Amino acid sequence: xxxxxxxxxxxxxxxxxxxxxxxxxxxxxxxxxxxxxxxxxxxxxxxxxxxxxxxxxxxxxxxxxxxxxxxxxxxxxxxxxxxxxxxxxxxxxxxxxxxxxxxxxxxxxxxxxxxxxxxxxxxxxxxxxxxxxxxxxxxxxxxxxxxxxxxxxxxxxxxxxxxxxxxxxxxxxxxxxxxxxxxxxxxxxxxxxxxxxxxxxxxxxxxxxxxxxxxxxxxxxxxxxxxxxxxxxxxxxxxxxxxxxxxxxxxxxxxxxxxxxxxxxxxxxxxxxxxxxxxxxxxxxxxxxxxxxxxxxxxxxxxxxxxxxxxxxxxxxxxxxxxxxxxxxxxxxxxxxxxxxxxxxxxxxxxxxxxxxxxxxxxxxxxxxxxxxxxxxxxxxxxx
Amino acid sequence: xxxxxxxxxxxxxxxxxxxxxxxxxxxxxxxxxxxxxxxxxxxxxxxxxxxxxxxxxxxxxxxxxxxxxxxxxxxxxxxxxxxxxxxxxxxxxxxxxxxxxxxxxxxxxxxxxxxxxxxxxxxxxxxxxxxxxxxxxxxxxxxxxxxxxxxxxxxxxxxxxxxxxxxxxxxxxxxxxxxxxxxxxxxxxxxxxxxxxxxxxxxxxxxxxxxxxxxxxxxxxxxxxxxxxxxxxxxxxxxxxxxxxxxxxxxxxxxxxx
Numbered sequence: 001x002x003x004x005x006x007x008x009x010x011x012x013x014x015x016x017x018x019x020x021x022x023x024x025x026x027x028x029x030x031x032x033x034x035x036x037x038x039x040x041x042x043x044x045x046x047x048x049x050x051x052x053x054x055x056x057x058x059x060x061x062x063x064x065x066x067x068x069x070x071x072x073x074x075x076x077x078x079x080x081x082x083x084x085x086x087x088x089x090x091x092x093x094x095x096x097x098x099x100x101x102x103x104x105x106x107x108x109x110x111x112x113x114x115x116x117x118x119x120x121x122x123x124x125x126x127x128x129x130x131x132x133x134x135x136x137x138x139x140x141x142x143x144x145x146x147x148x149x150x151x152x153x154x155x156x157x158x159x160x161x162x163x164x165x166x167x168x169x170x171x172x173x174x175x176x177x178x179x180x181x182x183x184x185x186x187x188x189x190x191x192x193x194x195x196x197x198x199x200x201x202x203x204x205x206x207x208x209x210x211x212x213x214x215x216x217x218x219x220x221x222x223x224x225x226x227x228x229x230x231x232x233x234x235x236x237x238x239x240x241x242x243x244x245x246x247x248x249x250x251x252x253x254x255x256x257x258x259x260x261x262x263x264x265x266x267x268x269x270x271x272x273x274x275x276x277x278x279x280x281x282x283x284x285x286x287x288x289x290x291x292x293x294x295x296x297x298x299x300x301x302x303x304x305x306x307x308x309x310x311x312x313x314x315x316x317x318x319x320x321x322x323x324x325x326x327x328x329x330x331x332x333x334x335x336x337x338x339x340x341x342x343x344x345x346x347x348x349x350x351x352x353x354x355x356x357x358x359x360x361x362x363x364x365x366x367x368x369x370x371x372x373x374x375x376x377x378x379x380x381x382x383x384x
Numbered sequence: 385x386x387x388x389x390x391x392x393x394x395x396x397x398x399x400x401x402x403x404x405x406x407x408x409x410x411x412x413x414x415x416x417x418x419x420x421x422x423x424x425x426x427x428x429x430x431x432x433x434x435x436x437x438x439x440x441x442x443x444x445x446x447x448x449x450x451x452x453x454x455x456x457x458x459x460x461x462x463x464x465x466x467x468x469x470x471x472x473x474x475x476x477x478x479x480x481x482x483x484x485x486x487x488x489x490x491x492x493x494x495x496x497x498x499x500x501x502x503x504x505x506x507x508x509x510x511x512x513x514x515x516x517x518x519x520x521x522x523x524x525x526x527x528x529x530x531x532x533x534x535x536x537x538x539x540x541x542x543x544x545x546x547x548x549x550x551x552x553x554x555x556x557x558x559x560x561x562x563x564x565x566x567x568x569x570x571x572x573x574x575x576x577x578x579x580x581x582x583x584x585x586x587x588x589x590x591x592x593x594x595x596x597x598x599x600x601x602x603x604x605x606x607x608x609x610x611x612x613x614x615x616x617x618x619x620x621x622x623x624x625x626x627x628x629x630x631x632x633x634x635x636x637x638x639x640x641x642x
Contacts, residue, residue: 001413003420321519326427329512333424336417365431372441373434374516376456381540381591383517383547383584384430384463 002298002339003332005145009303010331012149013156013311014324022102023157024315031158033057038160050162057163058170062185065178069185073192085132088147092127093120095150148300152307156315164312168305168356175350190348298335302351306331309359317367322374326366330358390526393545397518401511401552408503414496415504422474422508422559429470430516433463457589464585467509468578471559474505475566498563499616506559510552518548537592547588550601554584557605557612564615573615580604 017023030037033056036049071080097120104111127147130140159167178184310327317323334355342349377384409415437459445451478501486494496504525541532538558577565573584604587597625631 003413003416321523322516325512325515325519329420329423329427332420336421362427362431365435369434369438370430370516373430373437373459374520376452377460378517378521380453380456381544381547381588382456382460383551383588384433384460384467384513 002335005141006298006303006306006332006335007328009145009149009152009307010310010328012145013152013307014314016099016103016149016153017156017311017315020102020106022105023153023311025157029158030160033060034159034163038162046162050160050166053160053163054166054170057167058174061171062174065185069189069192072189085128088128088131089124091147091150092131092143093124095154096120096123096146099150099153144300145303148303149307151300151304152311155304155308156311161316164308165360168309169360171305172350172353172356175352179348179350186350187348298351302355305352306335306355306359309356309363313359313363313367317363318371322371323363323366326362326370327359330362331355334358386526386528389541390522393518393525393541394522396542396545397514397522397548398552400549401507401514401556404507404556405511409507412496415500418478418496418501418504419508419511422505423512424508425470425474425505426467426509426512429466430463430512433459433466436462460585460589461582464581465578467513468562468581471505471509471562472566472574475563478505498567499560502560502563503556503616505563506556507552509559510555513555514548514552517551518544537594539594540592543591543594543598546598547601550598550605551584554581554601554605554608557608560612561608561615580608 034053035056036052038046038049038053040046040049068080097116100116100120103109126135126139127143129135130143131147135143155164175186178186179190181187309331310324313327314320314324332355334357335351337354338349338351405419409419437455440455440458441452444455478498482494482498482501485496521541521544531540537543558581562574562577565571565577584601587600590596622631626634629635
């Protein structure tokens, strides 16, 4: 269920990394959040710079999350909504324009600006509509995957090597703390939303995507769910804030129903929240016919960091495809385990720690241990 | 030439496995989960065996080619044994998880039988094993290059693809036979699986004499296939009914008229 979108996002990122050279080039540009360069003379200096970069980035993220929680708590919904709107605007228009430009450059496709403008305009406007208003479910899912992939690509390009790995590790720890600790910002967010019993508002994170949930067995009452995407913008604040979603029933209900739709023809939309995998026991009439319908939501931030890990593995690893495959399987297994824990504990859980931990372990282990072994085997054509 | 080699070898290597996946596994998320878990277990076994091999290489004499080759052979044998150990560990885990799954899904019957698990986990092992063996080779086959320019075999890509296909299918058959043998406590069958895996791996030591390695592998594949078919409950009668579309149980359960 969640495998398909996560896999799709990763496939898009890996395909782009492998074909479009732009995202692996080191132009010397850096994000403002990671001001220290990594091409230093000594290893110690490099380590120091990467630690500083990671610290700055994490601080920015923490600050942004706190600001969001405060805004939500004091009901400054308009501010949050506007903020998210701007973020998704930037992501859908500017970043996708750059992406398209680079793809055209790679494949040497000649395109005039008028056609390009029409394409980008249509892409962006439909994206804004799907994410913030209404749209067909599949289209909305596709857009969310696309913006997650774009964000992951931006991270892969602009974060230097060691900084990226450090950030991944630190952000999983932060995720763990923020969601599970009683005073954690994400937990406060979730609880506030639940207390107020209000539809999760697309304002808690940078860019929220509104999803209209039409419950098939219910009275076809549309419910609002919003998910937030996290498009760090290069000039604005960026922070993978946790997504929050709520529905009218105060539950975090969202479904990513592929089979259900297919079999029953209902329209249900799913949303991803940032780094929260929640399952809502519904307090609506028992409409959920089976387990798959019960909402399991995954934050867009999770998508972004998973894809970033796999993308970095395919960009940086010399063992090429083996490392990428190993990270892919590790992340999926982490996701399975997280979902299992979700089914057991039935409350909001951080989706990053287990997957990222497995991903990192397998990346380094495969790159350093398995790769020479498999290379030697392939050389002699031995099979194990 | 390179694109056709790439696509040809990819489809040879992964065609049957992907077809099996698409037709039998892709629609059921539970089976997909167990497939990926199987792949993960294979990966962990590979990791451990690589670790041991790596350590042994570090402490050995790196100059001596004979010693390196010997260590590689040792690594292969160790890897095979570890894979089978992890298959057994996966079996044990699945047995334990089955009870947990039962309580979790609040249903009377198990959502997935141990035979389906055997098939799925075997295929998971096979996918991962095949992928790790051949994906880098396939990636190289796209690019510019000349096969066997230093006098090596011209048929490197093709033989790799065929070997990979055999390995993937073999893993699936081994999974089925292994789990069935564990269920019925037939330890000789378990030993036979382990030994046949060792034999297949050791046959590849004769590469690039592909005749000597591929043909016995395919013979073993065929034999294991028949064994897996019978241990999964197939019989000649079943096969006949299935092929002539007269199997009433199957038709009933799939709501199709004859």
